[in-house]
Amino acid sequence: VSVKWGKSAFERTLVSFENYAEQNVRPLLRTATAICGDRSLAEDLVQEVLLRVQIRWAKIGGLEHRDAYIRRMLVNEFLSSRRRRRSRAKAELRASEPDFAPDHASEQADRAAMRALLTGLPRQQQVVLALRYYAGLSDEETAEALRCKPGTVRSYASRALATLRLNAGKDLLENEGRGRP
Amino acid sequence: MTIDEELQLYYANLPDDLPGEQRIADTIRSHASQHHNARRGVRNWWVAASATVATVAAIAIVAVVVTGKDRDNTSASGRRGPAAVPAVTIHLDVGGQQFALPNGGSRNIDLRIGHPVPITVAFTIPAGDTVKDVYLVVSGPNDVGFGAGPTGKVKILKHHDGPLAPGQSVSVTWSPTPVFDSNPVTLWVYYTFGGTGINDPIAQLHLSS
Numbered sequence: 001v002s003v004k005w006g007k008s009a010f011e012r013t014l015v016s017f018e019n020y021a022e023q024n025v026r027p028l029l030r031t032a033t034a035i036c037g038d039r040s041l042a043e044d045l046v047q048e049v050l051l052r053v054q055i056r057w058a059k060i061g062g063l064e065h066r067d068a069y070i071r072r073m074l075v076n077e078f079l080s081s082r083r084r085r086r087s088r089a090k091a092e093l094r095a096s097e098p099d100f101a102p103d104h105a106s107e108q109a110d111r112a113a114m115r116a117l118l119t120g121l122p123r124q125q126q127v128v129l130a131l132r133y134y135a136g137l138s139d140e141e142t143a144e145a146l147r148c149k150p151g152t153v154r155s156y157a158s159r160a161l162a163t164l165r166l167n168a169g170k171d172l173l174e175n176e177g178r179g180r181p
Numbered sequence: 182m183t184i185d186e187e188l189q190l191y192y193a194n195l196p197d198d199l200p201g202e203q204r205i206a207d208t209i210r211s212h213a214s215q216h217h218n219a220r221r222g223v224r225n226w227w228v229a230a231s232a233t234v235a236t237v238a239a240i241a242i243v244a245v246v247v248t249g250k251d252r253d254n255t256s257a258s259g260r261r262g263p264a265a266v267p268a269v270t271i272h273l274d275v276g277g278q279q280f281a282l283p284n285g286g287s288r289n290i291d292l293r294i295g296h297p298v299p300i301t302v303a304f305t306i307p308a309g310d311t312v313k314d315v316y317l318v319v320s321g322p323n324d325v326g327f328g329a330g331p332t333g334k335v336k337i338l339k340h341h342d343g344p345l346a347p348g349q350s351v352s353v354t355w356s357p358t359p360v361f362d363s364n365p366v367t368l369w370v371y372y373t374f375g376g377t378g379i380n381d382p383i384a385q386l387h388l389s390s
Contacts, residue, residue, distance in 0.1 A: 021209050025202055034192055043201030050209050114191045133185075134192035165184050 125160035321363025
């Protein structure tokens with residue numbers, strides 16, 4: 001019993017996790033922000049994932065593909081939590097619209113528009129685009145994170161891009177319509 | 182600009198300032214402390230549980246050893262303590278109503294006052310043992326005693342002096358009436374078995390006119 005629950009072994013595990021969390025909280029947070037498009041939600045996702053990782057660090061810490069495993073946890077957390085957080089996330093999204101300087105108004109407006117388009121996509125498609133365009137993952141790596149086949153990933157990406165093109169065109173037309181005297 | 186380029190630009194310009202980073206770090210640190218204490222609690226629980234199990238096991242082993250020695254002594258000397266009284270089944274027949282009373286026990290029986298009723302008591306005992314000095318007694322609820330025989334506010338219906346032969350029963354015909362103004366009436370059997378006097382209330386007789 002004393003060997004299994006040995007203090008020294010546990011403290012070694014704890015210190016190792018703290019090092020990992022310290023070094024990876026920022027990239028995890030950025031990845032989560034890229035996936036969900038909302039800082040507050042991203043913070044919640046990363047925190048929940050890290051707490052789960054901490055509990056199981058004795059196992060996860062020794063995995064060969066530890067980062068991929070934790071990334072998959074993050075994706076799962078986003079996919080499973082998105083439904084129950086949808087209403088809150090939308091409210092926070094509106095509230096967290098950044099104040100931007102007048103000279104960056106156009107740029108910020110474009111970003112806000114793109115974020116709105118992305119958050120309107122199905123959640124798997126959001127994940128695929130974030131992992132492809134932000135994290136630079138291959139379709140195979142993205143498939144591993146989503147627990148699906150690479151062909152499914154390509155399908156998600158294709159549909160997402162088609163939707164974005166379509167909606168971006170609509171937005172352009174709407175903006176042009178509003179701009180007319 | 183194509184949609185691919187727009188996406189690359191969007192993701193490349195994610196904000197660098199992530200105010201939640203410190204909050205997450207603080208939460209993780211706090212949770213780590215709680216988690217550590219919880220694990221320490223679990224570890225302490227295991228230690229306590231192990232010690233308890235070891236203590237109980239030691240007590241059980243000692244008890245088994247001591248009991249085994251005591252049992253050996255009893256067997257060698259043929260001594261029989263109070264807990265070693267063998268099972269005796271009393272067979273009661275009251276006016277045709279028959280009851281088997283293993284290790285004592287009592288039954289409720291309705292009787293009519295003044296109508297004589299035959300009462301029979303027999304015993305099933307281990308082979309080689311003997312029942313002797315049998316009393317059939319009725320009493321009220323109070324002031325009843327048993328010494329060398331029934332004493333106090335009792336009415337002896339029958340006394341069989343000496344050993345009871347195997348299969349022999351003790352019978353009496355009683356005309357029910359309240360005993361010392363008590364109703365219901367308790368029917369007792371008192372007998373000597375294995376050198377010990379045993380008194381069992383075997384029935385509550387509810388008398389009606």
